[in-house]
Amino acid sequence: xxxxxxxREDFREILRLVRPGARVLDIGxxxxxxxxxxxxxxxxxxxxxxxxxxGVSACxxxxxAVVQGDADRDLADYPxxxxxxxxxxxxxxxxxxxxxxxxxxxxxxxxxxxSFPNFGHWRVRWDLLRKGRMPVTRxxxxxxxxxxxxxxxxxxxxxxxxxxxxxxxxxxxAFGGGKPARxxxxxxxxxxxxxxxxxxxxxxxxxxxxxxxxxxxxxxxL
Amino acid sequence: xxxxxxxxxxxxxxxxxxFGADKPLRLDSGAILPDLEIAYQTYGTLNAAKTNAxxxxxxxxxxxxxASTHPLTGKPGWWVQVVGPGKLIDTDKYYVICSNVVGxxxxxxxxxxxxxxxxxxxxxxxxxxxxxxxxxAQAMLIEALGIETLFAxxxxxxxxxxxxxxxxxxxxxxxxxICIASTARHxxxxxxxxxVGRQAVMADPDWRGGDYAAAGVRPDxxxxxxxxxxxxxxxxxxxxxxxxxRELQRDGLSWGFDADFQVESYLRHQGVTFVDRFDANAYLxxxxxxxxxxxxxxxxxxxxxxxxKARNVRFCVLSFTSDWLYPTAESRIIVRxxxxxxxxxxxxxxxxxxxxxxxxxxxxxxxxxxxxxLTATATERGLT
Numbered sequence: 001x002x003x004x005x006x007x008r009e010d011f012r013e014i015l016r017l018v019r020p021g022a023r024v025l026d027i028g029x030x031x032x033x034x035x036x037x038x039x040x041x042x043x044x045x046x047x048x049x050x051x052x053x054x055g056v057s058a059c060x061x062x063x064x065a066v067v068q069g070d071a072d073r074d075l076a077d078y079p080x081x082x083x084x085x086x087x088x089x090x091x092x093x094x095x096x097x098x099x100x101x102x103x104x105x106x107x108x109x110x111x112x113x114x115s116f117p118n119f120g121h122w123r124v125r126w127d128l129l130r131k132g133r134m135p136v137t138r139x140x141x142x143x144x145x146x147x148x149x150x151x152x153x154x155x156x157x158x159x160x161x162x163x164x165x166x167x168x169x170x171x172x173x174a175f176g177g178g179k180p181a182r183x184x185x186x187x188x189x190x191x192x193x194x195x196x197x198x199x200x201x202x203x204x205x206x207x208x209x210x211x212x213x214x215x216x217x218x219x220x221x222l
Numbered sequence: 223x224x225x226x227x228x229x230x231x232x233x234x235x236x237x238x239x240x241f242g243a244d245k246p247l248r249l250d251s252g253a254i255l256p257d258l259e260i261a262y263q264t265y266g267t268l269n270a271a272k273t274n275a276x277x278x279x280x281x282x283x284x285x286x287x288x289a290s291t292h293p294l295t296g297k298p299g300w301w302v303q304v305v306g307p308g309k310l311i312d313t314d315k316y317y318v319i320c321s322n323v324v325g326x327x328x329x330x331x332x333x334x335x336x337x338x339x340x341x342x343x344x345x346x347x348x349x350x351x352x353x354x355x356x357x358x359a360q361a362m363l364i365e366a367l368g369i370e371t372l373f374a375x376x377x378x379x380x381x382x383x384x385x386x387x388x389x390x391x392x393x394x395x396x397x398x399x400i401c402i403a404s405t406a407r408h409x410x411x412x413x414x415x416x417x418v419g420r421q422a423v424m425a426d427p428d429w430r431g432g433d434y435a436a437a438g439v440r441p442d443x444x445x446x447x448x449x450x451x452x453x454x455x456x457x458x459x460x461x462x463x464x465x466x467x468r469e470l471q472r473d474g475l476s477w478g479f480d481a482d483f484q485v486e487s488y489l490r491h492q493g494v495t496f497v498d499r500f501d502a503n504a505y506l507x508x509x510x511x512x513x514x515x516x517x518x519x520x521x522x523x524x525x526x527x528x529x530x531k532a533r534n535v536r537f538c539v540l541s542f543t544s545d546w547l548y549p550t551a552e553s554r555i556i557v558r559x560x561x562x563x564x565x566x567x568x569x570x571x572x573x574x575x576x577x578x579x580x581x582x583x584x585x586x587x588x589x590x591x592x593x594x595x596l597t598a599t600a601t602e603r604g605l606t
Contacts, residue, residue: 047566062594063598063602065536067567082561
């Protein structure tokens with residue numbers, strides 16, 4: 001594989017997790033960087049959903065099949081189990097109904113890959129404790145009144161939601177600050193302190209467990 | 223089958239191809255058209271591998287003169303913004319074919335053609351045609367041109383309906399499809415507006431039950447009214463308001479029924495000029511074909527089933543925010559079905575306040591999207 005040097009850490013992790021040749025739906029695919037990588041490097045059959053006109057236009061020019069729409073409204077248009085993977089990168093916190101979207105991901109696809117900024121990270125907690133104000137960090141750079149992140153959560157909140165929905169966590173990685181992603185046990189309180197971003201591979205319990213071929217390192221298996 | 227070639231002044235090659243009784247056109251109604259003529263224009267050169275052909279089906283009142291001067295009006299082709307040397311649909315790179323639909327009035331067999339069994343114009347004896355019939359005739363033309371697979375079928379409005387019909391009926395002959403401002407079935411509102419137009423034509427005493435040609439008259443008044451009503455549906459309220467507002471033609475009101483307002487004068491002009499280039503019966507037949515258009519109907523009402531065999535076709539569906547004739551919701555129905563069928567579909571709603579007609583106008587975002595899609599698809603097809 002020839003993954004460019006400057007590839008985002010979460011993209012690298014997703015590239016590692018996704019099975020070659022799989023059917024992939026990237027929700028909120030932006031200008032299609034990740035989808036393009038997946039098509040070229042993993043030979044996936046890729047589709048995208050993107051809200052912005054500029055994003056869709058850029059995807060078209062890349063030869064990607066991308067539909068304009070948003071995660072809150074348009075996931076219902078996809079048939080059940082049409083994909084092997086549904087990707088939702090850094091978008092869950094911006095949707096109106098994260099719980100519903102999460103359920104939709106695992107209806108449409110056998111597995112979901114979800115990443116989000118961890119509101120339990122020490123820098124966020126410190127900001128709130130010290131200043132008594134909504135944190136503005138490198139991960140959450142916009143002030144509260146203009147942020148699109150309306151449903152921020154912590155690692156603990158998210159694992160609770162997964163448990164309540166009966167969703168199985170197949171793998172979890174933390175990343176941030178340009179450092180390589182590291183496999184974590186998301187329910188450990190220390191990870192909720194030190195993980196800046198989290199990326200989950202999720203499935204329904206009736207799905208076959210993740211195969212070794214899916215390149216989850218042994219130390220990352222839960 | 224015979225063809226007479228006519229080189230048009232504007233660069234396109236104009237030809238009429240004739241299919242004899244050995245190759246009749248079987249219509250959806252069950253009727254058969256012997257002696258089928260299809261008038262078409264081509265632009266560019268078919269490559270040796272015959273992989274660079276793009277078919278552009280036209281909309282209701284348009285014709286084969288997509289990129290060449292119209293012989294009756296002298297106006298430039300209806301899509302010169304998009305089709306031509308170095309343009310988005312680059313005729314230096316692609317071989318572009320545009321044919322007049324069967325039922326039309328610009329050289330293809332239609333209600334004004336001579337009925338072989340009477341020696342007179344068909345009039346209402348012409349069988350009712352469908353979008354499927356138009357596409358079947360195009361497929362005969364494409365085959366006669368020696369083309370097995372079209373690189374793309376590109377069309378807006380009724381052209382978009384033909385694009386979808388191509389994907390459903392001939393998916394194996396299609397590499398990609400661009401469907402703009404269109405629908406998979408005519409809505410009640412669409413049918414209603416068409417019925418107003420048809421009634422206007424038929425209410426004109428000069429229509430003569432469709433036999434106006436024999437009487438040497440034309441139902442110009444009725445056809446003009448039909449055009450005026452239809453033209454309103456092609457524009458958005460905003461576009462009309464911006465263009466005309468309540469502006470008057472002259473100072474003050476006439477206190478009568480002259481065209482006081484500029485918008486009235488504009489519509490009258492649209493009506494009057496339309497009758498110079500269009501046949502009233504053709505208008506009845508083509509609007510009927512659009513009203514009968516219901517792609518999911520033959521597939522148990524499931525549009526996704528219709529697209530099931532088109533999984534290898536690359537689709538690009540485009541709509542406009544201010545198009546209330548074929549609104550974005552209709553395009554979304556198409557896209558949802560394509561997704562459900564597992565087709566490779568892209569969709570973009572373009573912001574424009576120009577209404578349905580936007581697809582014929584200078585819309586940079588539409589052009590950018592089409593260009594991106596076509597260029598990437600051409601690379602996949604090995605066209606450079």
